[in-house]
Amino acid sequence: RQLAGGVTTSHILHGSANAIGGQTQLIKHRWGVMPDEMKFEGSPGFIKFALGENVKQSNSNAAFGAANVRFPQTRMGVEQVYVDAFTRAKEYKAARLVKGNTVRRDLELDALVEILNDTRHITCHSYVQSEINMLMHVADSMGFKINTFTHILEGYKMADKMKAHNIAGSTFSDWWAYKMEVAEAIPYNGKLMHEVGVLTGFNSDDAEMARRLNQEAGKAVAYGQMSEEDALKLVTLNPAKMMHVDQKIGSIKAGKDADLVLWSADPLSIYAVAEKTYVDGIPYWDYAQDAAKQKAMKADQGRIIQKMIEAKNAGSGAQRPTAQRRRLYECTTLEEDQFVVKETVIGQNQLQH
Numbered sequence: 001r002q003l004a005g006g007v008t009t010s011h012i013l014h015g016s017a018n019a020i021g022g023q024t025q026l027i028k029h030r031w032g033v034m035p036d037e038m039k040f041e042g043s044p045g046f047i048k049f050a051l052g053e054n055v056k057q058s059n060s061n062a063a064f065g066a067a068n069v070r071f072p073q074t075r076m077g078v079e080q081v082y083v084d085a086f087t088r089a090k091e092y093k094a095a096r097l098v099k100g101n102t103v104r105r106d107l108e109l110d111a112l113v114e115i116l117n118d119t120r121h122i123t124c125h126s127y128v129q130s131e132i133n134m135l136m137h138v139a140d141s142m143g144f145k146i147n148t149f150t151h152i153l154e155g156y157k158m159a160d161k162m163k164a165h166n167i168a169g170s171t172f173s174d175w176w177a178y179k180m181e182v183a184e185a186i187p188y189n190g191k192l193m194h195e196v197g198v199l200t201g202f203n204s205d206d207a208e209m210a211r212r213l214n215q216e217a218g219k220a221v222a223y224g225q226m227s228e229e230d231a232l233k234l235v236t237l238n239p240a241k242m243m244h245v246d247q248k249i250g251s252i253k254a255g256k257d258a259d260l261v262l263w264s265a266d267p268l269s270i271y272a273v274a275e276k277t278y279v280d281g282i283p284y285w286d287y288a289q290d291a292a293k294q295k296a297m298k299a300d301q302g303r304i305i306q307k308m309i310e311a312k313n314a315g316s317g318a319q320r321p322t323a324q325r326r327r328l329y330e331c332t333t334l335e336e337d338q339f340v341v342k343e344t345v346i347g348q349n350q351l352q353h
Contacts, residue, residue, distance in 0.1 A: 191224025
């Protein structure tokens with residue numbers, strides 16, 4: 001689906017329940033290869049941080065019971081998590097430099113030391129101005145850098161400080177008012193950050209929007225009257241720069257990877273279709289070929305259904321279908337059970353739920 005939407009590369013991150021999350025992975029959509037072969041070779045390490053309601057979860061405890069109460073429960077507590085963690089990391093780094101391997105290795109602190117050494121980059125889930133200010137202050141006081149604020153729906157308030165700190169902003173094109181902490185989000189956010197000089201891109205946050213990034217970029221033209229060239233960079237060159245791989249991807253240039261998309265129309269148009277998608281010069285998507293496959297599959301489906309009808313009419317017993325379970329995880333997913341599809345069994349003129 002991503003290849004069909006003209007997407008060649010994705011940055012895979014988990015959710016935002018923890019202030020300091022796990023390590024992330026940049027991949028290329030090399031359909032059909034083993035998972036390890038999808039990894040973007042030579043890309044630097046990243047880690048997911050998060051701020052806001054998803055981290056403190058104070059409004060979630062009523063739904064999931066008091067047993068789920070944990071630290072932090074306030075935005076001030078989130079700040080303390082960062083201060084405590086990097087205080088430990090600096091002490092750990094100093095001890096390892098003096099005592100070497102006699103200091104017991106800590107994998108969590110190893111990742112934080114990589115941040116202090118600027119060999120692992122932070123991408124931070126963020127919404128509210130005060131929290132964004134807070135993390136920049138913690139970074140300054142603890143001696144580490146923030147690479148990207150993700151979502152950053154109040155980035156238009158913070159653009160000058162972000163530019164001064166050389167922090168990029170990966171935002172939504174037009175999300176606002178879907179929860180209280182984004183009440184002050186506006187659809188001009190990307191354009192305003194770009195005008196101030198912040199390296200700006202658009203992110204998707206789910207698989208469905210990810211395959212329509214060209215249309216997301218088009219919204220910057222519709223809302224902010226951004227130039228088409230700058231709008232297209234929001235989903236091509238600028239994200240490549242954020243990921244420190246713009247020497248390989250993000251634009252068409254001799255010496256770069258041959259990750260190319262042939263569009264049927266202006267890529268920013270809602271009518272544009274990705275006719276061909278190439279990754280590393282290899283064709284992974286062809287609209288015409290897929291249409292032919294879909295036609296053949298439909299013919300096969302019709303043939304199989306007809307055979308089933310004939311078998312049933314001849315007195316053959318019907319087999320119950322296997323219940324299917326659909327999983328679609330998003331940034332706000334708290335529990336897997338939210339996405340369990342109720343089992344439906346079709347028998348002899350019976351429907352059971």
